[in-house]
Amino acid sequence: MAEKSKIAIYPGSFDPVTNGHVDIALRATHIFDEVIVAVSHNPNKDYLFTEEERLMMTRETFRENGKISVINFSGLVADLARKKKAVAIVRGLRAVSDFEAEFQLALMNRKMNRDVETVFMMTSFRYVYLSSSIIKEAAQHHGKYEDLVPPIVLKMLKQKYQS
Numbered sequence: 045m046a047e048k049s050k051i052a053i054y055p056g057s058f059d060p061v062t063n064g065h066v067d068i069a070l071r072a073t074h075i076f077d078e079v080i081v082a083v084s085h086n087p088n089k090d091y092l093f094t095e096e097e098r099l100m101m102t103r104e105t106f107r108e109n110g111k112i113s114v115i116n117f118s119g120l121v122a123d124l125a126r127k128k129k130a131v132a133i134v135r136g137l138r139a140v141s142d143f144e145a146e147f148q149l150a151l152m153n154r155k156m157n158r159d160v161e162t163v164f165m166m167t168s169f170r171y172v173y174l175s176s177s178i179i180k181e182a183a184q185h186h187g188k189y190e191d192l193v194p195p196i197v198l199k200m201l202k203q204k205y206q207s
Contacts, residue, residue, distance in 0.1 A: 052076040052163065054134040055121045058083050059091045060197045061102045062179055064171035068136040071165060073111040080128055081106060085118040092180055097200065104196040121149075122156035132163045138172050 054069055058081070065081075072079045083102050085095050093101070099116050106112040117124050121133055133153055135146050143164075150162035167174070174192055182189040183201040190198055 049077040051078045051128055051130040052132040052134045053080050053082050053125050053130045055082040055084055058098050058102050059093055059176050061105050062174055062176055063192050064167050064174040067168050067171055068165050069112055072134045079112045081114045083116045101196050101200055105194040122153045125160040126157050130160055132161045134163050136167050137164050138167045
């Protein structure tokens with residue numbers, strides 16, 4: 045009997061995707077057979093980039109990695125994991141301050157879908173301070189952030205904040 049493929053969901057808004065996100069996704073491919081990067085849409089959240097732009101940038105970022113696919117979704121991650129037959133939800137942690145909210149989400153996801161585990165991955169040290177919000181602020185004020193985002197994100201941010 046063939047062994048079942050181990051699939052993980054890596055959800056996020058990715059507004060925009062950063063090298064910290066890329067680091068977590070690539071490291072997750074060492075644990076799982078397939079990583080589905082799920083670009084979420086929350087109608088209650090304000091985004092810099094449209095859902096289509098976020099999806100395009102994330103797909104472009106991972107297009108050469110055969111173990112990573114990129115989809116868009118709205119709704120509950122636990123339901124998406126069930127639909128995709130995922131065994132895990134991958135979440136990145138930068139600092140202790142991330143843990144409380146992530147812990148609550150993990151417990152709720154576990155309650156909604158007992159077949160999926162949450163796997164917390166510590167960010168690499170060089171990205172411990174990095175967030176999409178910090179990148180957007182740096183771009184808006186013409187700061188230095190070029191080495192913190194994939195090339196497609198750099199291009200799109202420069203288009204958004206040209207002056």
